[in-house]
Amino acid sequence: xxxxxxxxxxxxxxxxxxxxxxxxxxxxxxxxxxIMANVTETPGHSAALNVLSRxxxxxxxxxxxxxLIDVLGWAMDNPQPLNxxxxxxxxxxxxxxxxxxxxxxxxxxxxDRGRYMSSSIVIAEYDGLRNVSFHRQFxxxxxxxxxxxxxxxxxxxxxxARKNGDTIPIAIVNGCDPVVLLAAAMSFEQxxxxxxxxxxxxxxxxxxxxxxxxxxxxxxxxANAEYAMTAEIxxxxxxxxxxxxxxxxxxx
Numbered sequence: 645x646x647x648x649x650x651x652x653x654x655x656x657x658x659x660x661x662x663x664x665x666x667x668x669x670x671x672x673x674x675x676x677x678x679i680m681a682n683v684t685e686t687p688g689h690s691a692a693l694n695v696l697s698r699x700x701x702x703x704x705x706x707x708x709x710x711x712l713i714d715v716l717g718w719a720m721d722n723p724q725p726l727n728x729x730x731x732x733x734x735x736x737x738x739x740x741x742x743x744x745x746x747x748x749x750x751x752x753x754x755x756d757r758g759r760y761m762s763s764s765i766v767i768a769e770y771d772g773l774r775n776v777s778f779h780r781q782f783x784x785x786x787x788x789x790x791x792x793x794x795x796x797x798x799x800x801x802x803x804x805a806r807k808n809g810d811t812i813p814i815a816i817v818n819g820c821d822p823v824v825l826l827a828a829a830m831s832f833e834q835x836x837x838x839x840x841x842x843x844x845x846x847x848x849x850x851x852x853x854x855x856x857x858x859x860x861x862x863x864x865x866x867a868n869a870e871y872a873m874t875a876e877i878x879x880x881x882x883x884x885x886x887x888x889x890x891x892x893x894x895x896x
Contacts, residue, residue, distance in 0.1 A: 645850055646733060646868035647819040650704055651692055654680040663750040663759070667691055683748040691748040692819075701822055705849050715848060716830060723840035727853040732867025735857060742873050743786045753888040759783040760887065761818065765828045766791070767839070767863050768814040768877065770801050776828045776838035781816070782884050789816075790884045791877075797835060802877055812877040815863040819870025823849060839864065 655674060660682040661667055671679060671693050678700065679693045702709050749759040761781040768775050775798045781789035793799040805812050820828075827842035843854035856864040865872040889895040 645821045645846075647692070647695075647821055647870055650695055650822060651678070651680050654678040654692065654695075657681050660684040661691075663691065663748050665751055665754060667693060667750050668752045686746055686748045689746075689748045691750065696822055696825065705822070715845070716826065719827070719841050719844040719848065720830065720832065720836065722844050723836060724844050724847065724853060726839055726843050726864060727855045728864065729855045729857055729867055732855060732857050734865060734867055734869045734872045741787075744783050744789070745786050747871065749783050755894050756887050757782055757883075757885055761789065761816070763825075764816055764818045764871075765820060765825065766798065766814050766816055767865060768798055768801060768812050769863060770805050770810070770812045773801065773835055774837045774839065775801055775835075776824075776842075778828055780884075780887060782887075784882065790882045792884045792887075796831070805877070806879060809879070811879060813861040813863060814875050814877055815859055815861070815865045816873045816875055817865050817869050817871065820866050821846070821868060824854065824866050824869075842866075 655677055657670065657679070661670055662684045663686065666684070667679075667681065670681070676694050678695055680690055682690050698709055702712055705712070707715060749761050751759045752762070760783065763778070764781065765776055766779050777796065777798050779791040779793060779798070781791045784790050793802060802812060823845035824842040827838045827845060830838065830841065839854065839856065846852065846854040855867040857867045858864050859872060859874050861874045863874065885896045886894050
């Protein structure tokens, strides 16, 4: 399924909302209910907030919170191959050069350094391994983001690539179905391809394995995602914070 299939019942403001603090302020004022709004700075683009609360997600998937944990564990133990398809909604509108400022990337807290993609996933492949994970990404300019990579599987992949002087091809994906986001958020002690876990969850809840399309750099992405961008992790570092993290603490 697609991310937009889960937006039924969202509050839709009459006027467009600024992605510079406006989306955040609206969410606070409405008690963090699910919202879908046109974005002032990016005509033709919308943003959705507060879609994946635990209560709502379990209701949509028709599973209790306690059973969901068990299903995730089962999927981890039973990964299955992807369903590679030739086309999908994510490829309906394509362009060669992405101008990040024209996407509805929000500036949440006023203490944040700037605009961040905080709910996108990164799909990376290097040396025969694939990793799917969440990483907040500061929009440095129209063609670069700066991501904080904590010591987990993608960080290990990057460290190994840098020893060889290699960059890493990736896809940055926004607006995936919740089962993909759940798999990307899981932590494994040993390497597991999170897309294969997502494929198992997709078949469990929707009856078919996860359909994916391959981008021009060979990275597979969910065919029903809203945005998918080819990119690469470079060899240089930059400043990423400050950013107000999940605890409400300013993370430098």
